[in-house]
Amino acid sequence: MDNREFNEVWNKPVIKVGMITLLLGAVTSFLPCFYLYFAHGVIPNISTILKSWGMIASLFGAFYIVEPISYYSIFGLAGTYLSFLSGNMSNVRIPCAAMALEATETKPATKEAEIVSTLGITGSIITNLIGVTLAAFVGAALIKVLPPTIADAFKNYTVPAIFGAVFGQFSLKYPKLGVVGIGIPAVLRLTTKLPSWVLIIASVFGTIVVAKIMYNKENLNKDKEVTA
Incomplete structure (x- = not known):
């Protein structure tokens, strides 16, 4: 199956159903809030809502x-x-x-x-x-x-x-990447006072960059062997 056929048979239906279900999940997650407001008239003020969101974003924003x-x-x-x-x-x-x-x-x-x-x-x-x-x-x-x-x-x-x-x-x-994946946060934790969310981003993207470099180097070596 080529990329075009796979996109028609798999990707498009997945995106359609996925977007609908995720949006429904996002909306229905507010149902308890709607109930409290319409049934009991309870709703926090805007400053409290923004402050609560800010606390959650500071803890989990990196995961977005x-x-x-x-x-x-x-x-x-x-x-x-x-x-x-x-x-x-x-x-x-x-x-x-x-x-x-x-x-x-x-x-x-x-x-x-x-x-x-x-x-x-x-x-x-x-x-x-x-x-x-x-x-x-x-x-x-x-x-x-x-x-x-x-x-x-x-x-x-x-x-x-x-x-x-x-x-x-x-x-x-992938033992080499395992060393990189555990090494980056360990070194940063021991040598800096960066917050946890920075360590998470540095660890993930640092490992991705190293993996990409290793992958390109491996392919380059294979090309040289084939040429030789």
């Missing part, structure tokens, strides 16, 4: 830029729409998409990867819905009966453990 760019090569177009709508991108969607690509031995950033990662993400969303529903009833009760040390470990270390596993998975395949 970093996540779509850094995750796209794994998610693909459809997977990006699905993941931003369903959430849990870094701790669930990326591992599932990456494992789907690895299990099928599919090269990232290809048409095949677009389909495979979408199937992996879709399966994770269905499983996640079932698991979250069960966890809502069972998980909270289970945490309460566990010793405080174990409960605190679940709360504090689950996400870092997932991030570490994903990092290890990719580092095994």
Whole structure:
């Protein structure tokens, strides 16, 4: 399937459905606010709204830029729409998409990867819905009966453990980039007092730049070998 046919069969319908569902998700997320206003007349003033938005933007604003760019090569177009709508991108969607690509031995950033990662993400969303529903009833009760040390470990270390596993998975395949990916934030953290969002942007885009340089160098060496 060439690029034009793939664009007609896959990309255009994905963009259409993705835009509609994401916009609906954005609008419906304000329904509790609409209810409070129309049913009870409760609404914060503009200064409070802007101040609240500013606090959230200062904490997560970097992700507005970093996540779509850094995750796209794994998610693909459809997977990006699905993941931003369903959430849990870094701790669930990326591992599932990456494992789907690895299990099928599919090269990232290809048409095949677009389909495979979408199937992996879709399966994770269905499983996640079932698991979250069960966890809502069972998980909270289970945490309460566990010793405080174990409960605190679940709360504090689950996400870092997932991030570490994903990092290890990719580092095994690309060890040089793994060193770069962990080295940039480590050096910046030890030598500067930059805020976390700057470290995130520097780490992501720094690793992308180094990966691009390594990729170009590898291709140049191959061209020289072919010419020789």
